[in-house]
Amino acid sequence: MGRKYFAWSFDDGLEQDRKIVSILKEYGLGATFHLNSSMFGDKTYEGRIGNLGMTEKPADSFDPARRHLLPYVEHFRLSKEEAMQLYEGFEVASHTCHHVNLMKCSEEEREKEITEDVKDLSEIFGYQVTGFAFPYGVGAKQSREALQKAGIQYARTIQTAKDFLFPEDPLAMPMTCWHVSKKAIEKLDSFLLAKPQEEDLFFLMFAHGYEFDFNTKESNWDKFRRICERVSLHKDVTACSIGEAFRMHEEGVR
Ligand SMILES: [Zn+2]
Incomplete structure (x- = not known):
C-alpha cells in the first residue's frame, strides 16, 4: 500500500513565520520555507x-x-540571525537571491539568482539546499538547466495539480492547493480520507504568512489552525517538509 505525505510550503521568510512555526510545532507538522538570501530584514x-x-x-x-x-x-522579512534560529528543524529552500521574475531575466542573471541563492542558503543553514520555489510562480521552462546545475531536486510553481500523485516533473512541480481556496478544506478532506493503492499520495498546501493577516473569510489564522488540526488527526499521513516527502517517496519507505 502507498503512503500519504502532507507538506506546507511558505514563501519569502516573513515575520508572520514566527506564529506559523509555533502553530506547526503545536500540531507536530513539518514545512518548507522558501527564502531569498539577499533580502533578509527587507x-x-x-x-x-x-x-x-x-x-x-x-x-x-x-x-x-x-x-x-x-x-x-x-x-x-526576518533577519538572517532570526531565520537561522526559527527554521531549525524545518526545511529551508531557495526562492532566488532577490525574488526576481525568472522569465524576465537574462540567462546569466537567472543562473546567478538561482546558483548563488542555493549556495548562500546552504552555507547559512549548514546543509545542501535541494528545494526551490519560483518567485511569482513563473519561469520553470527557462530555469531547468540552472536548477539542475545548482543541485535542485524539486521546484514549485503555482499551478494546481490535478490529482494527489507525486509530480511527474519535479522541476516544474504544481502545488495541490493554495490555502485561500474556497475548496481548500474540502480538497484536504478528500485527501485525508483517500485510501492509497500502490502509489504514494502527496498534498502540498501553499501559503504566504502575511495572507493569514488578511483576516478575510478564506484567508485567516483560524483557517490555518483548522487545516493543521485536521492533518494532525490523521496518523496515516506523514506531515513533513517537501524535501522529506520526496526522499521518503523515492526511498520507498513503508
Ligand atoms: Zn515569493
Whole structure:
C-alpha cells in the first residue's frame, strides 16, 4: 500500500513565520520555507484585493494615512540571525537571491539568482539546499538547466495539480492547493480520507504568512489552525517538509 505525505510550503521568510512555526510545532507538522538570501530584514507592505496580496509598497513610500485605500498588511522579512534560529528543524529552500521574475531575466542573471541563492542558503543553514520555489510562480521552462546545475531536486510553481500523485516533473512541480481556496478544506478532506493503492499520495498546501493577516473569510489564522488540526488527526499521513516527502517517496519507505 502507498503512503500519504502532507507538506506546507511558505514563501519569502516573513515575520508572520514566527506564529506559523509555533502553530506547526503545536500540531507536530513539518514545512518548507522558501527564502531569498539577499533580502533578509527587507520591509514592504502588501495590499490586499480579495484574498490575494496584489500590490507591494516599499516601507519608505508607505503612507499609513492612506492605508484604507487598499487594506495593507506587513510583508517584513526576518533577519538572517532570526531565520537561522526559527527554521531549525524545518526545511529551508531557495526562492532566488532577490525574488526576481525568472522569465524576465537574462540567462546569466537567472543562473546567478538561482546558483548563488542555493549556495548562500546552504552555507547559512549548514546543509545542501535541494528545494526551490519560483518567485511569482513563473519561469520553470527557462530555469531547468540552472536548477539542475545548482543541485535542485524539486521546484514549485503555482499551478494546481490535478490529482494527489507525486509530480511527474519535479522541476516544474504544481502545488495541490493554495490555502485561500474556497475548496481548500474540502480538497484536504478528500485527501485525508483517500485510501492509497500502490502509489504514494502527496498534498502540498501553499501559503504566504502575511495572507493569514488578511483576516478575510478564506484567508485567516483560524483557517490555518483548522487545516493543521485536521492533518494532525490523521496518523496515516506523514506531515513533513517537501524535501522529506520526496526522499521518503523515492526511498520507498513503508
Ligand atoms: Zn515569493
